[in-house]
Amino acid sequence: MKRVKISNNVIRRLPRYLRKLDDLSYNGVDRISSSELGKQMGLTPSQIRQDFSCFGEFGQQGYGYNVEALREEIATILGMKRGFNVILVGTGNLGHALIGNFGFKNHGFNLLGAFDVDPKMVGTEIMGTHIYDSADMPAFLKQNKVDIAVLTVPRRVANVTAKAVIQCGVKAIWNFTNIELDLDDPDVLVEDIHFSDSLMALSYYLSESMEQATGANQ
């Protein structure tokens, strides 16, 4: 597929479309118009048409979108059909939760294994995922082509761990450590999940609504 440069805002909306389409599909909806989809997602129909037009034509004028076909298109665009290989480093509570509940497989990713330094964890399994000794990670990464490393280590070892996986050729890091990684390699992609950003936004909207309520009572 030929790609043009797509704006980050569009990229960030694609997973939302995907979730919505999964939802529609689950509920037996075969076809949906851009206006109905927009209504359900809080977007304008023209916004939706514009987003999808970045990737070619998905719908047919007057017929709406085929839910399943659109879902497949978006999944493909998002790289979910590539079967990316993933490892997870750090099997504390958060790592444990991701292995157990995230559903890498359902999202199209192969979780090849997890790594930890804790002797009590090494050699065990979480929901079928083997926990290896972190010391064996370089050898593992030589033997297995790994695309993405999930970083759920304590923050004090976040940077050194990131550098270690990069040195072994991993090109993408999903970073849960809540620090900004300081890496030298401009080719490495880092996606941070900052829990705090989300809580701050909620806190802002709550403050705002409380002020409005106070204003209304005066």
Add this chain to the structure above:
Amino acid sequence: MKRVKISNNVIRRLPRYLRKLDDLSYNGVDRISSSELGKQMGLTPSQIRQDFSCFGEFGQQGYGYNVEALREEIATILGMKRGFNVILVGTGNLGHALIGNFGFKNHGFNLLGAFDVDPKMVGTEIMGTHIYDSADMPAFLKQNKVDIAVLTVPRRVANVTAKAVIQCGVKAIWNFTNIELDLDDPDVLVEDIHFSDSLMALSYYLSESMEQATGANQ
């Protein structure tokens, strides 16, 4: 403080500014120009000035921003000085990780307690946070003014749990259950953390960079 309607994009950038300012402060930087701040954050100076202008004047022309003062202003705008009270519902691995590692206190939030249905958890503590029986939640919420409920329960009970806390007067939900809550109350604020959205974006960018590399080799 008088507020005007601020765009969501600006709100979503404020926590990033805050993290950056924390970082600068930690590294002993007292003052920073909008151009330097922009450089470090990948934003244009005019974007930064425009963002801050939504809330009044923070900097002085030619002198840059006072890091500490700007940090305090943004923290105030984000509601971090209000001392919002928080409970967490569901102390599985993810709930456990949040209680243990997130640092509610450092972010200005009071975590009053956590709730679970598991008899093995009830009555225990995680890092000083008491785990109560979920059955006692309504009574607890009557006795304590709680602003935000963190939802880390299994998804099959996500909606019923959300409705239960809302019925007890909680107005904001930080939702980690990965389902879209279906609530009737339009006054309730819900902030979702969708882990998958973030991994999808990373997957997209990784696909894109692989295609570029393939293209370059042809």
